[in-house]
Amino acid sequence: MPDAILSALLLQAGYNAALVAIGSALLGIAAGAGGTFLFLRKRALVSDAVAHATLPGIGLAFILMVALGGDGRNLVGLLAGSAVSAAVGLLLVDWIVRHTRLAEDVAIGSVLSVFFGLGVVVLTVIQSMSSGRQAGLEGFLLGSTAGMLRQDALVIAVGGALALAVLVLLRRPMTLVAFDPGYAAARGVRVQAVDLAMMALVLAVTVIGLKVVGLILIVAMLIIPPVTARLWSERTDSVVLIAGALGGLAGYLGAAVSASAPNLPTGPIIVLVSFALFCISLLFAPSRGVLAAAIRHRRFQRRVHRRQGLLALARNEPILDPLTLKVLRRDGLIRPDKVATDAGRARAAKALRDERRWDVARQMHQDEGVSGGYDGLTAIETVLTPDEIAAIDARIGTPALADKGVV
Amino acid sequence: MAPPKLELAAEDGARAPSPEDIANASLALSEITVSYGEKPAVFSVDAALPRESMVAIIGPNGAGKSTLLKAALGIVPRLSGSVRIFGQELERARDRVAYVPQRASVDWDFPTRVIDVVLMGFYRELGLLRFLRKGHRERARACLERVGMADFAERQIGQLSGGQQQRVFLARALAQDAELYLLDEPFAGVDAATEKAIIDVLHTLKTARKTVVCVHHDLATVADYFDHVLLINVRKVAEGPTSTTFTAKNLQATYGGRLASTHIDQLKLSS
Numbered sequence: 001m002p003d004a005i006l007s008a009l010l011l012q013a014g015y016n017a018a019l020v021a022i023g024s025a026l027l028g029i030a031a032g033a034g035g036t037f038l039f040l041r042k043r044a045l046v047s048d049a050v051a052h053a054t055l056p057g058i059g060l061a062f063i064l065m066v067a068l069g070g071d072g073r074n075l076v077g078l079l080a081g082s083a084v085s086a087a088v089g090l091l092l093v094d095w096i097v098r099h100t101r102l103a104e105d106v107a108i109g110s111v112l113s114v115f116f117g118l119g120v121v122v123l124t125v126i127q128s129m130s131s132g133r134q135a136g137l138e139g140f141l142l143g144s145t146a147g148m149l150r151q152d153a154l155v156i157a158v159g160g161a162l163a164l165a166v167l168v169l170l171r172r173p174m175t176l177v178a179f180d181p182g183y184a185a186a187r188g189v190r191v192q193a194v195d196l197a198m199m200a201l202v203l204a205v206t207v208i209g210l211k212v213v214g215l216i217l218i219v220a221m222l223i224i225p226p227v228t229a230r231l232w233s234e235r236t237d238s239v240v241l242i243a244g245a246l247g248g249l250a251g252y253l254g255a256a257v258s259a260s261a262p263n264l265p266t267g268p269i270i271v272l273v274s275f276a277l278f279c280i281s282l283l284f285a286p287s288r289g290v291l292a293a294a295i296r297h298r299r300f301q302r303r304v305h306r307r308q309g310l311l312a313l314a315r316n317e318p319i320l321d322p323l324t325l326k327v328l329r330r331d332g333l334i335r336p337d338k339v340a341t342d343a344g345r346a347r348a349a350k351a352l353r354d355e356r357r358w359d360v361a362r363q364m365h366q367d368e369g370v371s372g373g374y375d376g377l378t379a380i381e382t383v384l385t386p387d388e389i390a391a392i393d394a395r396i397g398t399p400a401l402a403d404k405g406v407v
Numbered sequence: 408m409a410p411p412k413l414e415l416a417a418e419d420g421a422r423a424p425s426p427e428d429i430a431n432a433s434l435a436l437s438e439i440t441v442s443y444g445e446k447p448a449v450f451s452v453d454a455a456l457p458r459e460s461m462v463a464i465i466g467p468n469g470a471g472k473s474t475l476l477k478a479a480l481g482i483v484p485r486l487s488g489s490v491r492i493f494g495q496e497l498e499r500a501r502d503r504v505a506y507v508p509q510r511a512s513v514d515w516d517f518p519t520r521v522i523d524v525v526l527m528g529f530y531r532e533l534g535l536l537r538f539l540r541k542g543h544r545e546r547a548r549a550c551l552e553r554v555g556m557a558d559f560a561e562r563q564i565g566q567l568s569g570g571q572q573q574r575v576f577l578a579r580a581l582a583q584d585a586e587l588y589l590l591d592e593p594f595a596g597v598d599a600a601t602e603k604a605i606i607d608v609l610h611t612l613k614t615a616r617k618t619v620v621c622v623h624h625d626l627a628t629v630a631d632y633f634d635h636v637l638l639i640n641v642r643k644v645a646e647g648p649t650s651t652t653f654t655a656k657n658l659q660a661t662y663g664g665r666l667a668s669t670h671i672d673q674l675k676l677s678s
Contacts, residue, residue: 040517172530179527180513183579185482186506186589187531188498230518234563239518 004260009252017259020145020212023153024251024270027209030160031218032225032247033167034205036240037198039226040178043104046093047202048219049112053089054082054206055119055215058140059126066129073136075152075211082140082215083207089115090199143214143267145255152211159208163201167240170197175236212251213267220271221247228278231285250274302327303377307351309333313340314348354380360392424455430494433458433587433618434479439488441471441478448474451488452643456635458493459616461609463623463633463649467662470640472622473509473591480506480589492587502531505585509592510572515565522560524575525550528582550578553611555604570601577605588612590621594628606632626666626674629653 004013011018038044061081062072070077089111096107123137136144167174176184177194185191202222209218229242254270283290301323309324310333319325319338328334333344340348357380380389429435432455441449449471456462464472477483479490481497492500505528525547526539533539551557554574559567567575573593580588588609594602609619609632623629629636629649636653638644638661645657655676658666 042514169535172533172535175519176527176530179517179519179524180508182477182482182508182512183506183527186480186504186508188501234518235520235523236518 005256008256008259013256013259016146016148017255019150019153020148020259020266021252021255023148023156024145024212024255024266025248026153026160026251027156027205027212028221028225028247028249028251028270028274029244030156030163030247031205031209031221032229032250033240033244034163034201035222035247036226036229036243037167037174037178038202039223039230040175040236040239041195041198043195043198044223044226045105045108045219046090046199047206047222049093049108049115050086050090050199050203051206051215051218052112052119053115054086054210055116055140056122057081057083057085057119058137058210059119059122060085062126062137063122063129075155078137078140079155079207079210082210083203085115086203086206087200090196090203094196094199139214140210141214141216142265143210143212143217145212145258145266148211156208156212159204163204163208164244166197166201170194171237171240174198179236213270217267217271220274221251224271224274224278225250228274228281231281231288234287246277247274250277306331306333307377310344310348310351311355313344314352356396357389357392360395361388364392364395423453428455429491431458432456432491433460433493434589434620435491435494436475436479437489437491439475439478439490440486441474441483442486447486447641449478449639450642452639454637454643454646456618456620456637456646458618459613460618460635461613461633462618462620462635462637463629464620464637464639465623465626465629465661466639466644467666470661472639475639476506476589476591476620476622480504482506502583503586505580505583505588507576507580507588507590507593509595510569510576515567515572517564519564520560521551521556521562521564521567521575522547524564525578525582528579531583547578547582550581551575553581553608554578568598570597573597573601574604577608581608585617587618588620590619592622592624594621594623594625626658626670630674630676 007013008017008021011021035044035047038047058078058081061078064081065074065077066072093104093107093111096102096111097104126137173184173189173194174197176187176189177191177198181191184194205222206215206218209221213221225243225247226239228246229239232242233239250273251270254273255266257273258264258266258269281289284292286292305321305324305327308321309319309328312319312324313328313334319328319334325334325338328344329336332341333347334340361380361384384392424432424435424437429437434454434456436452436454439449439452440447448469452471452475464475466472474483478485478488479497481490490497492504495503522544526543528547528550529539529543533543548557548560551560554577556571556574556578559571559575564572564575577590577593580590590609593605597605609621612619621633623633630653634649635647636649637646638652638657640661640663644661645652653676655674658674658676
């Protein structure tokens with residue numbers, strides 16, 4: 001099996017497997033990048049309604065092509081049909097949100113289910129037609145790459161490239177609308193048109209991806225890579241780039257894995273690979289990852305305990321908390337018998353003096369800029385200038401502190 | 408017994424601006440009505456705000472102050488009325504206007520840095536195809552400098568305090584180098600240091616012969632900050648120089664019973 005995956009990765013597993021791998025990678029790039037703005041606009045689920053709304057169009061296009069005496073399975077014809085009905089579904093969601101009191105989630109849910117139901121009915125009708133038995137339209141539900149042709153890969157490549165070109169062209173208006181639609185409108189950006197362009201982009205990706213992953217799972221390729229990319233970056237343009245890269249990687253790896261053994265479905269495997277990348281990122285991403293957050297929390301907790309312990313030392317209070325004792329001992333601030341070391345006494349005195357300084361600072365500066373800086377942990381030197389601290393020390397009066405042996 | 412005489416809230420509120428007023432105004436509004444559903448949020452408001460001045464739009468919560476600003480910029484659709492900016496149609500005057508939205512109106516966890524937000528101010532002049540250049544970055548940095556946020560340029564915007572967020576929004580507006588600045592509650596929920604920083608910047612704008620219009624909620628600072636006021640409560644109540652229009656009578660008419668008379672006594676009002 002590893003050999004089989006390796007040969008598929010190196011595009012050595014036969015002509016069809018190589019086509020599928022390249023096609024899936026291209027689709028993954030277009031879907032990941034194209035889905036990012038929808039995700040940032042917090043409208044990711046609209047893509048699910050769009051995807052499900054393709055089904056009646058596929059069926060009706062088939063019937064129409066057969067009725068006109070042609071081959072009902074012509075891919076371009078089927079995709080054109082799916083695009084039309086997906087566009088109708090999309091405009092319907094938009095219309096419901098704009099002109100009724102229904103919220104977007106309701107609009108998505110109803111359009112998704114009604115169009116999908118209609119599609120299933122049309123497919124059933126086709127099953128009963130004499131020419132419909134071998135239509136193989138069910139393949140559009142979950143994708144079917146077994147009989148993928150060069151033409152199919154070409155459709156994905158051209159469609160994906162066009163989608164990416166639109167993305168590059170509209171990146172600034174889409175960024176503005178996703179971040180701050182009010183400001184965008186004030187600058188003369190037509191927010192509704194940009195929103196529709198975002199959707200149209202997703203619609204195009206959905207249509208070209210029908211053959212590979214199918215309409216039920218395409219939404220995963222539009223949503224998972226942007227969400228994953230967001231874990232790695234704090235900049236819009238790099239989130240788009242990383243999402244495209246992750247989508248392409250998932251498409252390529254998924255196709256290779258599914259080619260390594262007979263009867264492994266391509267679309268679902270791509271989605272699972274994408275999910276695996278997400279899990280890895282969720283754990284290990286810097287700053288937004290779960291592990292990084294846990295480490296930060298632990299460090300913060302130790303800082304709090306160290307500070308509390310130092311203040312207790314300075315005030316000659318007993319320290320009972322085991323974690324506080326552990327932290328102080330490990331930092332060499334107390335001896336094993338809980339008595340402060342020289343370093344511990346010095347740090348404790350400084351901690352207590354800073355507390356006093358903060359007390360005075362809060363009386364002198366009433367504004368949030370200073371008082372907001374006081375959280376019990378922030379070093380006063382990072383908020384106030386040496387001159388200000390000297391002024392505070394003058395007000396505290398050194399003798400009083402000296403009496404207590406603090407200075 | 409004769410019925411009590413009805414008194415107009417304010418005489419200067421009743422007069423609609425003349426064509427000359429509109430041509431000379433920075434922002435001229437004629438019979439603006441905006442409605443969410445079938446309840447007008449702003450009803451038939453006229454105003455001709457003077458050029459090169461600091462204008463406050465004042466009124467109670469729900470009076471339609473922010474909505475009026477958004478309608479003036481075409482962010483929310485108008486049911487009726489027209490807008491002129493320096494005598495021009497809105498679409499022709501877009502480049503002359505900078506808008507600072509309420510900071511609560513956006514998601515501050517958006518993946519962008521402080522400098523990127525300021526650079527958004529250049530998007531319109533860049534169009535779709537041109538690239539950001541070093542000069543743009545330098546200008547953006549200079550704008551951050553003006554609001555005291557230069558040290559935060561590379562920070563993710565989610566790490567900013569409320570006051571810092573407000574300053575970044577102001578810096579984005581400065582980047583546009585506009586003539587008319589429309590700010591929606593720029594002082595809401597910010598610390599005193601930020602309020603001072605913002606008002607200083609706004610005053611330099613006025614010195615540079617720009618016009619500043621703020622939706623404002625703090626009656627105590629109106630007389631200090633602004634030289635012209637527009638009082639509204641769904642309808643226009645009064646408009647004019649702060650020295651003559653910011654009176655107890657007009658405030659009472661704007662706020663009704665919501666403003667305690669003890670509060671009014673403490674304000675620096677014109678008589």
